[in-house]
Amino acid sequence: MPTGKNWEAYGRMGERYGPLISVSIGPVTMVVANTYAIAHDVLNKKSHIYSDRPHISLAEMVGWDLTTGLLAYGPQLKRTRQMFHSELGTRALVESFHGQIQSQARTFLTLLRDEPGKLKEHCYYHAGAFILRITYGYTASVSHDRFLTKSENAMVELNEALAPGRYLVNILPFLRYLPDWAPGTAFKQDVKIYRRNLLDLLNSPLKWVQENMKLDEAEESFTSKWLKRGLTNEDTDLVMYGAGTLLGAGPETTAITLDCFFLMMILHPDVQAKAQAEIDTVCGRHRLPTFEDRVRLPYLAAVMKEVQRMHPPVPLGLPHSTTQDDIHNGYFVPKGSLIFANVWNMSRDRSVYPDPFKFDPERFLGPEPQQDPADYVFGFGRRVCPGKLVADASLFITVAMSLHAYTFRPPLREDGQFDVPNFEPCEGLTSHLKPYNFDIVPRYSQGAFDELLNGKSVRGL
Incomplete structure (x- = not known):
């Protein structure tokens, strides 16, 4: 089973064996769809049997299997997605957040100006602060916010737990039932830590909202709206896990794209x-x-599409699982198979994107634009990211304001030449870029910039 940048390895296997490949790991069949056409045929068109999640032993022991991203396909998932759709699922609903998004983007511009060397931290704070606001009605601290810190740590742990080959219990589930003193059970100590941190991530902001509701001081948010409806205990848990999923996964993927x-x-x-x-x-x-x-x-829109194509935040997606046997184009796919959509390989498909390793926004313009990466970077079928419209709106206004206010360039070396960074994606469930250095050049004077941030019109420029 490939490790490291496994999406690249599966892509190479696809070139040799065909766009649909299968790997057997003990009793488990893993299928990788290397092209959009195949992923669309099975994950979209047959979503009624391809929308489950596999049983991942470590995830179940920690409790991650109850979060929306890993929740089994069934009534609970349907109910959670209905909750998301009622608050985030239409463009009209997202328009109600435009003021908050623009305000958060102006804060981001200030952070870039004041501390440009902390770009990655600013991207994460920017994405996370907005999610905290709409999910819990909470205003994040610019420096070391407690809830954002919990979110970031939880995603690091999830990446570690789901890394191929990292935990043998994910391949040999019986290990979870051995006593703690038995050889091969050291993973149980990690489970205790991961579970404690997950419960803290889920419970802390929820309790914060509940306490503010008792004081009649809670701002309107996804969580407060649903809690006001007098939910059953089961639905309250769904709100907790759903909101926690937004807080856990949302900031990281948006920050990676930024x-x-x-x-x-x-x-x-x-x-x-x-x-x-x-x-x-x-x-x-x-x-x-x-x-x-x-x-x-339109050109800026094309730039953002090309950014999403160049570096999908979750290159191999989260695995789907089949709820019954299926035959696709003559291939037998047994019940319980793991189905991966190789999003990275789709973004490099030469039959769809000529010269796929070139950064070229023009490919999305003109009378025959190439495929919009939004078709696959947000997931498939009944597992599409519920916050995709909000993420899209936030990314648009952030990049538009950033380019209007600043020019970004490589840093100058002592010899007067530019020290051009490299494009180096890292391995992992979510793929971050290796850190890079850059210079930021303001396009406004300090005074004019401050007036812009305050919503004033700047004349004479």
Whole structure:
């Protein structure tokens, strides 16, 4: 079983054996769909039997199997997704968050100006602070926020727990039933730590909302809205796990995409300049971009699509599982099989994206645009990310404001040459980029910038 950047290994196997490959690990059959066409056929068109999650022993021992992302397909998942859809599932609902999103983006601009060397931290804070606001009505602290710290730590632990080959109990489930003193059960100590941290992540913000509701001081949020309905204990648990899933997974994936955007601008100054010129033409130099400008910024939209294609945050997706036997194009897929959509390989499919390793936003423009990566980077079928519309809105306004306010470039070395960073994705369930250095050049004077952040019109620029 490949380790490391396994999405690349499965892609190479697909070139040799075909776009649909199967690997047997003991009694478990693992199937990898290396093309969008196959993933669409099974995960979208047959979602009624391909939407379960596999039994992952360590996840079950910790309690991650009750979070929305890993929850088994059934009534609880359907109910949770209904909850998400009622608050986040339409563009009209997302429009109600536009003011909060724009306010958070202005804070992000200030953080970039004041401490540009902490880009990754700023990206995570920016994504997480907005999610905390809409999910719990909580205003995050800029530095070392307690809930964001819990979220980040939980995702590190989840990445570790689901890494291929990291925990033998995921392959040999009987190990979980051995006594703690038996050889091969050291993983149980990790389980205790992971479980304690997960429960803390889930319970702490929920209790914070409940306490503020008792004082009649709770801001309207996903959690408070549902708690006000007088839920059953089961539904209250669904709200807790659903909100915790947004807090756990949402900041990381959005932050990864933002981080990649800035690196692509640094590596491709011509693209950056063209996007800035488009923004300047639409908005002028006297105000920041708004959501109303979006329809007139097609090149910027293409840039964001290319960023998502270049670096999908979850390259191999989360595994689906079949609830019954199936035959697809003559291939037998037994019940309980693990189905992976190799999102990374889809984004590098030469039959869909000519010259796939080139960063080229133009591929999404013109009369025959290439496939929108949103078709696959947010998941498939009944497992599509419930926060995709919110994430899309947040990413748009953040990159638009950032390009309007700043230019990003490689740092200068002592010899006067640019120290150009490399595009280096890391292995993991979620794939971060290796840290890189850059310089940030303001496009406004300090005074003009402050006026823009305060919503004032800047004249004479």
